[in-house]
Amino acid sequence: MSPVFDLHCHSTASDGALSPAELLMRAKDKGVSVLALTDHDTTFGLEAAAASAEQLGICLLNGIEVSALYANQCLHVIGLDIDPKHPVLAAGLARQSELRGQRARKMAEKLAKKGIADAYPAVRALASTGEITRSHFANFLVQAGKAKDQQDAFDKYLSKGKPGYVPTQWAELDEVVAWINAAGGVAVLAHPLRYNLSHKWIDRVLAAFKQVGGVGVEVVTGRSSPDDIRLSAQLALKHGLYASLGSDFHNPDNPWVELGKLAPLPAGLQPIWQLFGSAVQSLLP
Structure with missing residues (x-):
């Protein structure tokens, strides 16, 4: 049986509702084999998640979701299989x-x-x-x-233009990708269709992302429609990027997004897990 991957989720270390330990228990219950905890701009939950993963027999990938700017557009970059203690990454996250x-x-x-x-x-x-x-x-x-x-x-x-909105000068895209690469990870552009960009603009973003060292794009998310998956797969192929997938799970009260409940990657794409280490490779058929 092929392993079940979920490479994008959140805990109480950022805006998730479950603690890292609770998140791992839920992942186990939902049949997830390989989980990446990707909290917003922090690796704080990874140590507790690793302890639970070892007890539960789940392969945990150290991950993060970092806010970045490109041409004044806020993007989210997933870092997978990172060294969370690497000084370059740690300084950037500070x-x-x-x-x-x-x-x-x-x-x-x-x-x-x-x-x-x-x-x-x-x-x-x-x-x-x-x-x-x-x-x-x-x-x-x-x-x-x-x-x-x-x-x-x-x-x-x-939201932008509303009374409580504050624009933020996040680190630039090339900096964020450099932090992830320095920490030994792989950089993935999260949910490319969620930024409400034109086709021309998302092409521009992905070309720039690859140029600065990004290697993957999220093709399947917990909220992806079949059309979303088709369009994201086309983007991955067009730009020569590896394909990732993740639920973007935050809260068990949301019935529409669940850990491990994901459509498969379309045929013909290069799965991002081809780039991971021996712990993941040993699980592949």
């Missing part, structure tokens, strides 16, 4: 963490001007020791009765 903290305070200030007070201490509590994300602000707004659900909070307050 900068990202500082930016996240600054953004959170500015977002709270903007919401206060709209009569929504005390956002920062609330989101800091929601995030606990993890990185503060916009999802924490969305949850705060729901709890405060200012939005009916997360999407409503983004639509009313947190």
